[in-house]
Amino acid sequence: MxxxxxxxxxxxxxxxxxxxxxxxxxxxxxxxxxxxxxxxxxxxxxxxxxxxxxxxxxxxxxxxxxxxxxxxxxxxxxxxxxxxxxxxxxxxxxxxxxxxxxxxxxxxxTVQMHAIQTSGNCIRNITTDQFAGIAPDEIIDPRAVAEIMRQWSTFHPEFALLPRKFKIAVSGSQQDRALVQAHDIGLEFFYDADHKMAIKVWVGGGLGRTPILGTVINEQLEWQHVLTYCEAIIRVYNLHGRRDNSYKARIKILVKALGIDEFRRQVDAEWAHLKDGPNTITEAELERVAHHFTRMPYDTLPAHDASFDAAIASNPAFAAWVKRCVHAHREPGYRAVTLSLKPHGVAPGDATTEQMQVVADLADRYSFNELRVSHEQNLILTDVRLGDLYALWENARAHGLATPNIGLLTDIICCPGGDFCSLANAKSIPIAEAIQRQFDNLDYLHDIGDLELNISGCMNACGHHHIGHIGILGVDKDGSEWYQVTIGGKQGSDASLGTVIGPAFSADEMPGVVQRLIDVYIAQRSDEERFIDTVRRIGVAPFKEYVYADKAGKKEAAHV
Amino acid sequence: MSNATPKQLIHGNQIVADEWTLVKLPVLGEEVVRKQAGKVVLFKLTGEPGASAEQIAATEIPASGKVIVPLSVWLARKAELQERLAKGELGVWLATHEVVEALAADQADLNVFPLIAVFVERFADGRIFSIGNLLRTRHAYKNELRAFGDVLRDQLFFLKRCGYDSYLIRADRSAEDALAGLQDFTEPYQGAVDLAEPVWRRRQRNGATA
Structure with missing residues (x-):
């Protein structure tokens, strides 16, 4: 690193x-x-x-x-x-x-860390795929350019006080895991026809109050120009983005107001002056930074490990964990491991002091002293030998870090919500915990299969609820907390925003509502179909109908 | 001496006396309904004027000394201001919602002005940075570039990097204290107006400390 x-x-x-x-x-x-x-x-x-x-x-x-x-x-x-x-x-x-x-x-x-630009109306922390550098589907490791962009954006004098926050994500894999379409600027790396690194540039995506997926502003940008091109985009935004209403101040509103063609024209006009200027990245600088992200000193290992195979065969709990928490690696004999920060009944994404120390020890022992944080709010050891997985699992399990629920319904993505955040309209953590309790049966969870559930305590959407297969948004109605439900959202290369199923629910109704959504899915799914696939195939109506089936009657009763 | 108003102007990295008189547009009759800064910008795209012809005509310009006039007044009353310009007594100021191109459109060489000033109403309005950058790089302006209005210590470093060399600190704050803000960082990362090259072009950066 x-x-x-x-x-x-x-x-x-x-x-x-x-x-x-x-x-x-x-x-x-x-x-x-x-x-x-x-x-x-x-x-x-x-x-x-x-x-x-x-x-x-x-x-x-x-x-x-x-x-x-x-x-x-x-x-x-x-x-x-x-x-x-x-x-x-x-x-x-x-x-x-x-x-x-x-x-x-x-x-x-003292440990080369900071809190610079983690908030405020400036360029924020640049995010990427938690499996960067090791994912089998990776085309280009985006970390070197991400670091160059971190340095470039740090105290960028022209963009220190933008109309609103500005988020950039980079991705270099076939399957986008960095939500590039949900960012102010999304950069998708690929090799062009001459095998030169190029970037597809998305602009104007974002969740929040006005969720919208980004639009492609440049299909193929040569990598050397990424800084000057971003400067052109952000300069147009800095000068013309709205500053009178913070709800309409994100770049997506400007892109929408101007239309992508006019916005692109203005960006190109700016870029004509900046292109090939001093902030053009040199081969030497890319090489210098990329040198920090070279391949780990892997051992040559066989693709299979007998002790691992034996443990899988004899220990169903270990097998269940491997199925959910262990991920493919480009090196034979190595795997990436997600340590779940979503044990049932604990605020999603929380880790105790002791757990952090344990994870640091595990990283030292099993994964070249490094780890990753995912936007799904889990911790990842990227380089674990097959033969070490069992020992790692036992150790992680002893510290509550091995819940085999990665990618399952209880791997809930959740903001701090009304318990902590002064922006929130409603609490989010108790909803997550109630849903985790409702689905506390692991066999059942595995049967439901891949499902992303996201909860945000307000429309600022820190829990990314719009792109959850099931999204839950806390709303304030007459001073009390209600929850609006969307289904059909998805992250990735085929990203989509969820559809609201109907009127909001009270907190105590929420576990039952999610249960009913799952009931419809179980009844309707065809073989191998995930929840999101079923929603896309049959649409929102059957879910809505069942969830609200006895709602009308109840409401009338309540008015008596 | 002790009772004198404290000097608020920083120029050339020191506190100096201000030789310039700022000329403002008069407020006529009932207060003009002012759109918030950001809205004006969106409307700017459709050509919304910033000042009325009446206001421009009624603007009083002192007969002698160095004056900084509003952009709209300069554009409308250019002919009568030529003499002052020739004497080096005329500067122009614009607000952050006004466009630099309006100034540059029929004035190919901005260096006829000994001073251009940019007014920032709220310190959080970062348009002032892009405006400074454009004046220095796009329009090759080389003379004094001043920020005034809600100008505070913690924005000075950014202003400096965007090409400003003159800062009229808000009246209720100490210019002495603000001077320190110019020194916040010694070796910034990215290329900007003051240092055009990014740090990896300025300095040899092989020494990763393992």
């Missing part, structure tokens, strides 16, 4: 000093709330319901074990012994003290 040189280190150190002074001035009354707000946000600090929330950047979801140990130490020392991995591959602390945040950033700087 990328290791800082003295230039990178100086920048994060200077940031700590800058932020420490900003915090001092705020506490001394030299900065107003309004003036401090964008400053703290650009350092990931929100003022929340109970305490500030600090969002720590995990660039493109890659962590070293020593960094995770530092995060563990921070959660113990400055928080309440746990942290929350977010849908943008970051880590959030729920209970830090404002006064401590400069010290936390100083601690992070």
């Amino acid at each position: 990328y290791k800082y040189d003295e230039i990178d280190q100086a920048i994060v150190n200077e940031r700590v000093a800058q932020y420490r002074d900003q915090t001092r001035r705020y506490l001394a009354g030299e900065l107003s709330d309004e003036e401090f707000r964008p400053l703290r946000l650009q350092n990931g600090l929100y003022i929340q319901r109970h305490a500030p929330m600090l969002r720590i950047a995990i660039p493109y979801g890659t962590l070293a074990s020593y960094q995770l140990r530092k995060l563990a130490e921070i959660t113990r020392r400055y928080d309440r012994g746990y942290g929350h991995f977010s849908t943008r591959q970051n880590l959030q602390l729920n209970w830090p003290r404002l006064e401590d945040t400069p010290d936390i950033l100083a601690e992070l700087a």
Whole structure:
């Protein structure tokens, strides 16, 4: 992974000093709330319901074990012994003290980490596929360009105060796992006809209040130009994006207002001036950064391992875990492993101090001292030998990290919601927990099969509910919490946004509603059909009909 | 000396006296309904004027000394301002919702102006950065480029990198304190106006510390 040189280190150190002074001035009354707000946000600090929330950047979801140990130490020392991995591959602390945040950033700087631009109206953490570098379907490892873009976007002076937040995702695999179509800019890497690296550029995607999938603005951009091309896009946005209404300030609104053709014309007009300028990436720079992401020192292993095969045959629990949590690897004899942060009854994406330490140890022992964070809010060891899987499983299981539910209904993607977040309209974690309890039978879960369930506590959509096969959105109606349900959303290359099935439900109705959706699927599915396939084939109507079947009668009764 | 108004202008990395008088558009009769900045921008695409002909005509320009006039006044009253321009006494200012091209359209060489200023109403309005960049790179403007309005210490480093060299700090804040903001970072990553090359072109970066 990328290791800082003295230039990178100086920048994060200077940031700590800058932020420490900003915090001092705020506490001394030299900065107003309004003036401090964008400053703290650009350092990931929100003022929340109970305490500030600090969002720590995990660039493109890659962590070293020593960094995770530092995060563990921070959660113990400055928080309440746990942290929350977010849908943008970051880590959030729920209970830090404002006064401590400069010290936390100083601690992070000692392990080449920071909280720069994890919030605020600027270019945010760049995200990618959690299996980058090892996925069998990968065409190009996007991490080197992601790192070059991380550096380019860090304190980019022209784009420090955009109309609204700006999210970039990169993907280099056949199956998109980075949600490129749901980002302000999505970059999809491929090889062109001459086997040169090229990029398909999507713009104007995003979830939130106005969910929309991105539009292709450039079918084939040469990789050298990615920075200048993005500068052209963001300059047009910076100058012309709306600033009067934050709900209409994302780039998607501008792209929609102008139309993609006019937007592209303006971008091209800007780019004509920037193209081939100094920010054009050189072969040498790409090579320098790519050198940090070279192939791990794998051993030559046979494709099969007898002890592994024997364990699968004799231990159904292990076999179930392998089926859900172990993933293909491009190297023979190696596998990637997802450590589930979705045990039933715990807030999705939360990890305790102890669990972080355990995962760091597991990464050291089994996976070249590194790990990844996925946007599905789980942790991944990317390079585990087949013969080590059983020992790893036993160890992970002992620490609640081996729930065999990856990709299943209870692998719920969920924002912190109304329990923590001051933006939320409704709680999301208790809904996730109630659904997990409803489906607490593993055989049944496996029978239901692949299903993505996403929950957001408000229309800002941090839980990406629009692209969940089942999406749940917390809404506020007359001061009480209700939940709107969508089905048919999907991430990936064939992404789609879900359709609302009807009027919202109360919290206690939600497990039953999901149960009814599953009942319809089980009754209607053909062989091998996943929930999403059935929804796409038969449409929303049969689900809606069954879910609301006795709703009308009940409502009348309630009015009596 | 001790009772003098503190100097608020930073130019050339030091606090200096301001020789320029800012000329504003007069508010006539009832307050003109002002659209929020962002809306004006969207409307800008359809050509919404920023100031009325009446306001422009009624703008009073001091008869002597260095003056900074609004873009709309310069465009409409160019003829009468030529003499001041020739004497090096005329600067132009624009607001962040106005377009640089309007200034550059019939003034091929912007370096006839000894000063161009950009007014930022709210410090969070980042259009000021792109405007500075365009003036310096696209239009090759080389003279004093000033930011005024809601100009605060924590934006100065970005303003500097976008080509500004002159900052009129908001009246209730210390310019002395704000000076420090220009030094926040020593070696920024990306190429911008002040340092055109990204760090990997400026510096040898082989030394990854393993």
